[in-house]
Amino acid sequence: MSHKWKKPYKKAPVVRSKDKHHRLPSSRGGTSDPSNISLVSSNVHRAYHQVASNRTPSELAALLNEVWIDPKVEIIVLVRCYEAEQMKTLARRLGILL
Numbered sequence: 001m002s003h004k005w006k007k008p009y010k011k012a013p014v015v016r017s018k019d020k021h022h023r024l025p026s027s028r029g030g031t032s033d034p035s036n037i038s039l040v041s042s043n044v045h046r047a048y049h050q051v052a053s054n055r056t057p058s059e060l061a062a063l064l065n066e067v068w069i070d071p072k073v074e075i076i077v078l079v080r081c082y083e084a085e086q087m088k089t090l091a092r093r094l095g096i097l098l
């Protein structure tokens with residue numbers, strides 16, 4: 001009686017591609033620089049844009065506060081600590097007067 005040895009079956013690794021999301025939308029001046037890109041699953045990406053469209057985080061927070069959130073609660077957006085020059089550039093992009 002002969003034995004045939006088979007290589008153990010190995011499943012091919014599941015490759016889940018990620019979408020590139022522009023944190024500051026390209027329609028609003030966002031670049032494809034890695035600092036402006038988040039890699040997210042396509043389902044999450046689609047869901048985000050269903051709600052956010054191409055709104056900035058501040059605009060999204062305003063929309064959620066106006067329509068969706070319990071009036072006793074408020075979503076706010078805080079800008080992380082940046083160097084002064086980066087802060088001015090970011091403020092200019094978002095239309096905020098410093």
Ligand SMILES: [Zn+2]
Pocket residue numbers: 020021022045049
């Ligand atoms: Zn996106």
